[in-house]
Amino acid sequence: MIRTTGSETIYNDVIEKIGTTIDAAGVVMIVAGAVIAFVVATVWLSRRDSYVYRRFRHQLGQAILLGLELLVAGDIVRTVAASPGLTSVAILAAIVLIRTFLSFSLEVEITGRWPWQKREITAPLDQVPTIAERDCLMIGITRSCCNSL
Numbered sequence: 001m002i003r004t005t006g007s008e009t010i011y012n013d014v015i016e017k018i019g020t021t022i023d024a025a026g027v028v029m030i031v032a033g034a035v036i037a038f039v040v041a042t043v044w045l046s047r048r049d050s051y052v053y054r055r056f057r058h059q060l061g062q063a064i065l066l067g068l069e070l071l072v073a074g075d076i077v078r079t080v081a082a083s084p085g086l087t088s089v090a091i092l093a094a095i096v097l098i099r100t101f102l103s104f105s106l107e108v109e110i111t112g113r114w115p116w117q118k119r120e121i122t123a124p125l126d127q128v129p130t131i132a133e134r135d136c137l138m139i140g141i142t143r144s145c146c147n148s149l
Contacts, residue, residue, distance in 0.1 A: 022071075022073050026066075032063070037063060061107075
């Protein structure tokens with residue numbers, strides 16, 4: 001039986017609580033992002049905007065990706081800081097591998113390309129939307145209306 005001192009126990013408890021808090025933030029991010037994406041998509045549908053499904057998937061995917069990153073961070077904090085044994089590091093590696101695969105899969109679903117691939121611009125430069133126009137398109141304002149703002 002391994003004996004721990006009082007300060008080691010307190011340290012492990014604090015690290016565990018920090019990891020759990022980061023995990024909770026990841027879950028909250030996924031749930032809040034899903035709710036926000038659903039509400040925004042409902043507004044877009046009520047206005048009969050185009051590409052509602054694609055924009056909904058994009059927003060939902062971004063929320064899931066951010067939540068997954070926080071969940072991985074929580075696992076890393078708990079595993080590396082609290083109990084860095086060979087078994088716990090191996091379990092962490094498996095969890096990070098699975099979540100990284102999920103992140104890459106979601107990135108491909110959202111953008112249509114791998115994270116390390118450059119974005120191809122196929123439209124002439126005068127047809128590529130500016131940052132302001134892209135922001136308008138994301139919230140459902142058409143390009144022609146955005147230019148008049």
